[in-house]
Amino acid sequence: MKDPKIYGHWPYRDRPKVTWPGDKKLAFWVAPNIEYYELHPPKNPHRSPWARPNPDIVGYAYRDHGNRVGNWRLIEAMEKYNIPGTVSLSVAMCDHFPEMIDTVNELGWEFFSHGVYNTRYAYGMDRAQERQMLQYTIDRIKAQTGQQTRGYLAPALTHTIHTIELLAELGFTYSCDLFQDDQPQPLNVPGNPLVSMPYSLEVNDHYAFNVFGLSPQQYTDVLKRQFDTLLEEGGTSGTVMCIPIHAYLVGRSHRISPFEEILRYADEHKDDIWITKAGDIADHYLANHYDDARTHIAQFGGSDAA
Amino acid sequence: MPLDPNFLRYPMLRKGMDHDLYPAANMFEQPKVSWPEGKSVALMVTVAVEFFPLTPNDGPFRAAGHMATPFPDFRTFTARDYGNRIAIYRIMDALTAASIPATAFVSSALIDRTPKLLQDIQSAGWEIAAHGEDMNNIHYGDMPLDVEQRQIEACLAAWSDYGVTPKGWMSPGRGQSEDTLSLLKRAGIEWTADWGNDDMPYAMNDGPVAMPYTDEMEDRKCITILGQNEEVWSQQVTGAADLLAKEAQSHGGRILHLALTPYIIGQPFRIKFLRDLLTELAERDDLWCATASDIYASWQDQIA
Numbered sequence: 219m220k221d222p223k224i225y226g227h228w229p230y231r232d233r234p235k236v237t238w239p240g241d242k243k244l245a246f247w248v249a250p251n252i253e254y255y256e257l258h259p260p261k262n263p264h265r266s267p268w269a270r271p272n273p274d275i276v277g278y279a280y281r282d283h284g285n286r287v288g289n290w291r292l293i294e295a296m297e298k299y300n301i302p303g304t305v306s307l308s309v310a311m312c313d314h315f316p317e318m319i320d321t322v323n324e325l326g327w328e329f330f331s332h333g334v335y336n337t338r339y340a341y342g343m344d345r346a347q348e349r350q351m352l353q354y355t356i357d358r359i360k361a362q363t364g365q366q367t368r369g370y371l372a373p374a375l376t377h378t379i380h381t382i383e384l385l386a387e388l389g390f391t392y393s394c395d396l397f398q399d400d401q402p403q404p405l406n407v408p409g410n411p412l413v414s415m416p417y418s419l420e421v422n423d424h425y426a427f428n429v430f431g432l433s434p435q436q437y438t439d440v441l442k443r444q445f446d447t448l449l450e451e452g453g454t455s456g457t458v459m460c461i462p463i464h465a466y467l468v469g470r471s472h473r474i475s476p477f478e479e480i481l482r483y484a485d486e487h488k489d490d491i492w493i494t495k496a497g498d499i500a501d502h503y504l505a506n507h508y509d510d511a512r513t514h515i516a517q518f519g520g521s522d523a524a
Numbered sequence: 525m526p527l528d529p530n531f532l533r534y535p536m537l538r539k540g541m542d543h544d545l546y547p548a549a550n551m552f553e554q555p556k557v558s559w560p561e562g563k564s565v566a567l568m569v570t571v572a573v574e575f576f577p578l579t580p581n582d583g584p585f586r587a588a589g590h591m592a593t594p595f596p597d598f599r600t601f602t603a604r605d606y607g608n609r610i611a612i613y614r615i616m617d618a619l620t621a622a623s624i625p626a627t628a629f630v631s632s633a634l635i636d637r638t639p640k641l642l643q644d645i646q647s648a649g650w651e652i653a654a655h656g657e658d659m660n661n662i663h664y665g666d667m668p669l670d671v672e673q674r675q676i677e678a679c680l681a682a683w684s685d686y687g688v689t690p691k692g693w694m695s696p697g698r699g700q701s702e703d704t705l706s707l708l709k710r711a712g713i714e715w716t717a718d719w720g721n722d723d724m725p726y727a728m729n730d731g732p733v734a735m736p737y738t739d740e741m742e743d744r745k746c747i748t749i750l751g752q753n754e755e756v757w758s759q760q761v762t763g764a765a766d767l768l769a770k771e772a773q774s775h776g777g778r779i780l781h782l783a784l785t786p787y788i789i790g791q792p793f794r795i796k797f798l799r800d801l802l803t804e805l806a807e808r809d810d811l812w813c814a815t816a817s818d819i820y821a822s823w824q825d826q827i828a
Contacts, residue, residue: 254542256536256542257541257542257543257545258536258542258543260528260530260531262527262531263527269585270584270585270664270665270699271584271664271665271666272665273543273665273700273701273702274665274699275698275699275700275718275719276697276698276699276718276720276739278721279719279720279721280720280721280739282721283720283721283722285548286548286549286550286551286721286722287551287552287721287722287723290550290551290552310534310537313537313538313539314537314538314539314540314541314542314548315548316539317550318550334534335534338531342526342527342531343526343527343531344525344526344527346526347526347527347531347532350532351532427750428750431746431750431751431752433752433756433759433760434760434763435759436756470738470740470764471723471738471763471764471767471768471771471780472740472741472760472761472763472764472767473760473763474767475763475766475767476763
């Protein structure tokens with residue numbers, strides 16, 4: 219297979235103008251990953267969950283810090299600037315830490331599915347298994363929070379060739395799994411309309427801290443530059459910026475204060491930006507831009523010619 | 525072919541943790557503690573005093589810092605030994621100058637290998653905590669129970685013969701098997717530094733108390749694994765001290781753990797950053813500088 223053919227080539231230049239509510243230039247959303255990693259995950263034949271044999275208490279405790287400590291610091295910081303989270307949720311958290319899920323649900327945060335555990339990879343699932351897993355997460359989020367799940371980010375970004383079409387089949391409206399764009403765009407799969415929602419690996423705190431070794435302040439500076447560029451470009455046509463984070467990283471005692479700076483920065487720009495949640499961005503896009511975008515994309519041919 | 529159906533079964537899906545080692549908790553809902561003289565933050569400095577054998581263990585992983593090249597890895601062996609003969613004295617002087625005590629995690633093999641260093645550690649007033657016999661003695665899942673038991677007993681017997689009774693324990697490479705905690709508890713260990721999931725101590729169901737180990741601010745992780753410069757490393761420590769002191773106002777005493785590795789931070793070109801950091805910390809009036817066991821004892825007195 220040369221191309222999964224899930225979206226068409228669509229150059230950034232001269233696209234139909236995207237407008238956001240209130241004529242804001244940038245749709246800004248924050249995605250805390252609230253995750254559960256298992257101490258004794260089953261073996262997936264394609265990827266080992268931990269560097270060491272179970273129980274890998276070093277890796278496990280590193281993530282557990284987010285649920286005991288970091289998330290609570292992060293929730294307080296987000297509340298301080300009145301910025302809602304769109305939670306990338308290991309759905310098992312509904313069982314393991316229901317108080318945390320109920321707390322952020324009451325704050326009006328949105329939840330999207332991030333699989334059951336971040337140690338249950340989709341690699342190797344057949345279509346029926348992946349569909350069953352996805353349906354389970356939809357049902358469990360609904361039961362815990364009353365919310366209808368609209369979005370997906372595969373657990374640990376583990377996909378199958380069926381993932382995207384299953385999302386459309388099951389009524390998801392957005393996928394955070396793809397990294398080709400700074401604007402939403404229609405995905406070319408049968409079923410309900412589905413958009414690709416800009417998330418980001420480049421400004422993901424995992425890459426910032428554990429791959430690039432950035433200091434807390436450097437990460438904030440990276441986020442500000444990302445923000446400034448996308449806000450400027452949003453003057454031409456509305457852009458999206460996501461800050462994808464993990465409380466076990468930004469919620470550490472040496473990082474939470476510098477991280478707060480980017481939340482304050484967003485708050486200071488609230489006349490120009492739409493501080494929102496991913497599901498609302500998808501809804502607005504589907505209602506106002508989706509059809510025009512499909513028509514526009516069609517003229518470029520390329521990989522969209524399924 | 526589909527995945528094994530067990531991959532879609534979740535036997536430990538339940539309220540709380542997916543194991544029985546310790547209960548789930550929210551650090552911000554724990555009883556408040558106060559430190560001596562009303563200090564906000566207990567500064568817990570630990571120093572890794574490790575012996576890495578030239579022939580490394582075969583097991584499922586090697587401890588960080590262990591031999592890296594094919595045998596004989598003279599470069600790593602001697603570079604680690606540098607830590608125990610040269611660099612550690614720079615750290616000792618820096619801590620003494622700042623009047624900051626420390627807890628040393630010492631491989632018991634060093635009792636015989638570096639007797640003068642052991643005396644100097646004790647003369648400096650450092651606490652000695654157990655750290656296995658040497659860095660080959662890792663603990664890992666499914667290891668034979670009798671092997672692990674002998675490993676722990678041999679280490680603690682060596683300390684006992686030396687006249688030291690360690691209260692604390694850090695496993696080489698900080699790995700544990702399913703049995704490590706209960707074995708350590710039965711061997712009389714009161715606290716471990718293997719768990720990095722909290723900023724405060726917490727009780728295990730059947731094991732020693734977990735003292736907070738902050739690997740995110742280790743010199744080893746920051747400087748040699750992530751490649752941060754020394755200034756960034758020390759700024760993170762002082763930033764953490766500020767945040768923890770702020771939290772202490774509403775949540776009770778906090779702990780700032782600073783993990784030092786002689787062969788890293790004790791290099792001639794790096795020691796300045798440690799000296800400056802310790803001077804800055806020592807000048808604060810909100811820190812209680814204490815050994816891990818003293819912090820543990822104060823916490824235990826208030827919580828138990």
